[in-house]
Amino acid sequence: MDGGAFYGLDRSELLPLSPLAPTMEEEPLMIFMSDEEDPEQGDERNKSEELRCLWRKAIHQQILLLRMEKENQKLEASRDELQSRKVKLDYEEVGACQKEVVTIWDKKLLNCRAKIRCDMEDIHTSLKEGVPKSRRGEIWQFLALQYRLRHRLPNKQQPPDISYKELLKQLTAQQHAILVDLGRTFPTHPYFSAQLGAGQLSLFNLLKAYSLLDKEVGYCQGISFVAGVLLLHMSEEQAFEMLKFLMYDLGFRKQYRPDMMSLQIQMYQLSRLLHDYHRDLYNHLEENEISPSLYAAPWFLTLFASQFPLGFVARVFDIIFLQGTEVIFKVALSLLSNQETLIMECENFENIVEFLKVTLPDMNSSEMEKIITQVFEMDISKQLHAYEVEYHVLQDELQESSYACEESEPMEKLERANSQLKRQNMDLLEKLQIAHAKIQTLESNLENLLTRETKMKSLIRTLEQEKTAYQKAVEQIRKLLPADILANCEPLLRDLNCNPNNKAKTGNKP
Numbered sequence: 001m002d003g004g005a006f007y008g009l010d011r012s013e014l015l016p017l018s019p020l021a022p023t024m025e026e027e028p029l030m031i032f033m034s035d036e037e038d039p040e041q042g043d044e045r046n047k048s049e050e051l052r053c054l055w056r057k058a059i060h061q062q063i064l065l066l067r068m069e070k071e072n073q074k075l076e077a078s079r080d081e082l083q084s085r086k087v088k089l090d091y092e093e094v095g096a097c098q099k100e101v102v103t104i105w106d107k108k109l110l111n112c113r114a115k116i117r118c119d120m121e122d123i124h125t126s127l128k129e130g131v132p133k134s135r136r137g138e139i140w141q142f143l144a145l146q147y148r149l150r151h152r153l154p155n156k157q158q159p160p161d162i163s164y165k166e167l168l169k170q171l172t173a174q175q176h177a178i179l180v181d182l183g184r185t186f187p188t189h190p191y192f193s194a195q196l197g198a199g200q201l202s203l204f205n206l207l208k209a210y211s212l213l214d215k216e217v218g219y220c221q222g223i224s225f226v227a228g229v230l231l232l233h234m235s236e237e238q239a240f241e242m243l244k245f246l247m248y249d250l251g252f253r254k255q256y257r258p259d260m261m262s263l264q265i266q267m268y269q270l271s272r273l274l275h276d277y278h279r280d281l282y283n284h285l286e287e288n289e290i291s292p293s294l295y296a297a298p299w300f301l302t303l304f305a306s307q308f309p310l311g312f313v314a315r316v317f318d319i320i321f322l323q324g325t326e327v328i329f330k331v332a333l334s335l336l337s338n339q340e341t342l343i344m345e346c347e348n349f350e351n352i353v354e355f356l357k358v359t360l361p362d363m364n365s366s367e368m369e370k371i372i373t374q375v376f377e378m379d380i381s382k383q384l385h386a387y388e389v390e391y392h393v394l395q396d397e398l399q400e401s402s403y404a405c406e407e408s409e410p411m412e413k414l415e416r417a418n419s420q421l422k423r424q425n426m427d428l429l430e431k432l433q434i435a436h437a438k439i440q441t442l443e444s445n446l447e448n449l450l451t452r453e454t455k456m457k458s459l460i461r462t463l464e465q466e467k468t469a470y471q472k473a474v475e476q477i478r479k480l481l482p483a484d485i486l487a488n489c490e491p492l493l494r495d496l497n498c499n500p501n502n503k504a505k506t507g508n509k510p
Helices: 004-006 025-034 039-086 099-114 120-129 135-148 166-168 176-183 198-212 225-229 236-249 252-256 259-279 279-287 297-302 310-325 326-338 339-343 349-359 365-375 381-404 411-480 483-496 501-508
Strands: none
Touching: 025 365, 099 120, 099 135, 120 135, 120 365, 135 236, 135 310, 166 198, 166 236, 176 198, 176 225, 198 236, 225 236, 225 310, 236 252, 252 297, 252 381, 259 279, 259 297, 259 381, 279 310, 279 339, 297 326, 297 411, 310 326, 310 365, 326 339, 326 365, 326 381, 339 349, 349 411, 365 483
16 A cells, blocks of 8 residues: 555544544545446556555554543543542541531532632531531631631741642651651551551651651651541642641641640640639549640640541541631540549549540540530630630749749750650650550450350361261161171271271271
């Protein structure tokens, strides 16, 4: 075939809109039908047209195959994404979300794309009624947008304008600390449990990017759990944007600063809330020398994600995106007040700590729903502000008195020592949590093994009983059968009898 026939095809002929081959032009058909005038010339033209038609079909089929291959790749990617989403959202929701509520959220998410302000009371009502797990990531982004439409950070407090992809190209000095904590973050969740699997790699990327973005905070234990919760509901880049929102817009980064000053203020505020609203519980904890930093520091640093069920944590995040940092105080106060009677029954330091760290987070669904309802109804913003002012006044008075006392140790050294002790305490708490999870796994495995052992023993006893019954039957057959018939049946009886002693007896018979 001549090359002009191939290269002379129009662009529209090479890219059909449907899998059907384009119809042939009328001219070749007319030539084919007029072969009576010049047979030789007609044959050549027919062959040329047939070859051209075959080339066209081959080219179109190749294009279709390429298109089908691309579509298959898209389907595979879509299947992988659906499977990944299923694994990520592997947790039990707190409170059922009705279809009407899902419809309401769908309408609100359209406003998110249009960047339209919505009524905050309406959002509060919808959030109280529930959030569909499959749309939770989108709803968090919607809530962040609504906040930013109403509040704008001063330029000095804005994060550096560096894209996520650019940050991933850089190296971080926090790499070792991040890698160490990967295995400690949601160790039992299927998305994060695989060592250096998809979940851990995404978590590493996110923590690395943030440590490079926020030079002052860098990486701090606790951030990994916050980042992990975000990754379970959205992509890496979306999670990075929402982590920036939580840290900068809502102000959570203050509690991760190296001086831990904000965390100390928060512990004081929680203590004052207990003092003013639950005096008996406050006195009981004080008598046993249990300060909020001993049990509540992980709650604040991980936003409850390190100890509580994921469904409960997700609901807490829902409210955090709407109301900000004060939600942590509300949840903590509600948890302690609901369990006040049981905490008061704990008589010593060890029992109280064990209850607060192990028993308290182990709530049933109704208890968790009750906590969330109370949080929505609680308003403590004025009290928190007053306690913060009070803390600073007390610190100023303490600093002045320390200057007056020349022999007293400098306050900075005490604060540094206190900060170091708190960090060590956090390390020990995380190690304890990991050890507790391992113990639970081992106990579960041991229980399974014991169950299997009992079943095997029962099966062995049954088999032994059957074996004894068969042996007795064989002995009775031997006694009843005449000697000549018994000699003929001996090979069969020997096969049936599995007792070596019986075999020996049979062999000794004449």
